[in-house]
Amino acid sequence: xxxxxVGAYSADMGGTATGIAALGRLDDGSLxxxxxxxxxxxxxxxASHGDRVYAVEEAAGTVREFTRGxxxxxxxxxxxxxxxxxxxxxxxYGDTVITSCYVDGHLGVLSTDPLGLxxxxxxxxxxxxxxxDGSHAHATVALDDSSIVSADLGADRLYLHALVDGVLTRTGxxxxxxxxxxxxxxxxxxxxxxxxxxxxxxxxxxDDELTFVGRTPLPGARPGDHAAALTLSAxxxxxxAGLRGSNRIAVLxxxxxxxxxxxxxxxxxxxxxxxxxVVDGDVMHVAHERSNTVASFRLGDDGIPTLIEPPIEVPxxxxxxAV
Numbered sequence: 001x002x003x004x005x006v007g008a009y010s011a012d013m014g015g016t017a018t019g020i021a022a023l024g025r026l027d028d029g030s031l032x033x034x035x036x037x038x039x040x041x042x043x044x045x046x047a048s049h050g051d052r053v054y055a056v057e058e059a060a061g062t063v064r065e066f067t068r069g070x071x072x073x074x075x076x077x078x079x080x081x082x083x084x085x086x087x088x089x090x091x092x093y094g095d096t097v098i099t100s101c102y103v104d105g106h107l108g109v110l111s112t113d114p115l116g117l118x119x120x121x122x123x124x125x126x127x128x129x130x131x132x133d134g135s136h137a138h139a140t141v142a143l144d145d146s147s148i149v150s151a152d153l154g155a156d157r158l159y160l161h162a163l164v165d166g167v168l169t170r171t172g173x174x175x176x177x178x179x180x181x182x183x184x185x186x187x188x189x190x191x192x193x194x195x196x197x198x199x200x201x202x203x204x205x206x207d208d209e210l211t212f213v214g215r216t217p218l219p220g221a222r223p224g225d226h227a228a229a230l231t232l233s234a235x236x237x238x239x240x241a242g243l244r245g246s247n248r249i250a251v252l253x254x255x256x257x258x259x260x261x262x263x264x265x266x267x268x269x270x271x272x273x274x275x276x277x278v279v280d281g282d283v284m285h286v287a288h289e290r291s292n293t294v295a296s297f298r299l300g301d302d303g304i305p306t307l308i309e310p311p312i313e314v315p316x317x318x319x320x321x322a323v
Contacts, residue, residue: 007319015316022072051317056087083108104134189258220266238303
């Protein structure tokens with residue numbers, strides 16, 4: 001049975017994949033490669049809603065909609081412009097799909113049934129890091145049914161939005177310390193929001209009113225690393241982040257009802273360029289873009305991952321979608 005769909009890079013982004021792959025779960029918690037679920041050009045990020053799967057094709061600047069078919073097959077059922085250049089994130093909120101576009105910082109607002117672009121919100125600004133030459137939208141997250149926050153990695157900003165009847169309106173912004181490079185979001189215990197600083201190599205904590213609470217450096221991070229992906233344990237007592245460059249997984253402890261994070265340790269990610277990872281109970285799976293592998297780890301009671309079996313070969317994996 002399919003456990004994950006894999007977002008990946010194809011030749012137009014320098015990768016080796018030909019579309020979205022499917023992985024199955026083995027008895028020991030590790031994974032096996034099942035095959036190609038759908039042909040797609042660099043489906044960089046995936047999101048699901050019911051029987052539908054959405055993929056942003058990064059080089060083409062499009063969003064594709066798939067419907068789950070027999071076995072692990074995905075049938076193409078819709079396509080639309082993403083609203084900007086190099087879409088790297090997609091999410092569906094109610095009947096609205098929102099894309100984050102890296103190169104120009106745009107957010108695309110799309111309707112469903114059929115899939116189509118309705119509006120574009122632009123980003124602006126830049127930062128001190130060489131990777132912050134302009135606005136670079138990277139992710140969105142819902143705070144409630146009508147409140148959306150987006151991360152602009154290039155401008156060191158979180159943008160606040162209201163989503164009402166498919167209309168996304170920007171209502172404010174939060175300026176982060178220069179060089180943070182906000183990349184990913186995670187909803188923590190107690191309503192806290194965790195923001196991963198890709199460039200500052202830390203996790204920033206905000207309360208449920210988006211008041212800044214604190215920041216914690218990622219253990220094991222080295223100069224030149226780029227952080228990617230945040231996950232939370234089922235019990236809410238550990239957070240993990242990937243470190244591309246040194247190729248490690250940083251382990252953070254969670255305390256005070258989600259308000260405080262503390263460094264625990266870091267371990268080898270067992271591959272090259274850990275682009276994304278997911279947690280399933282006491283197992284973690286890590287997608288390694290450059291080594292073309294996915295590694296599976298058992299998570300101990302201390303939060304420390306231990307490799308289960310040698311990593312499996314998967315073409316240019318950069319995202320894992322649990323299904």
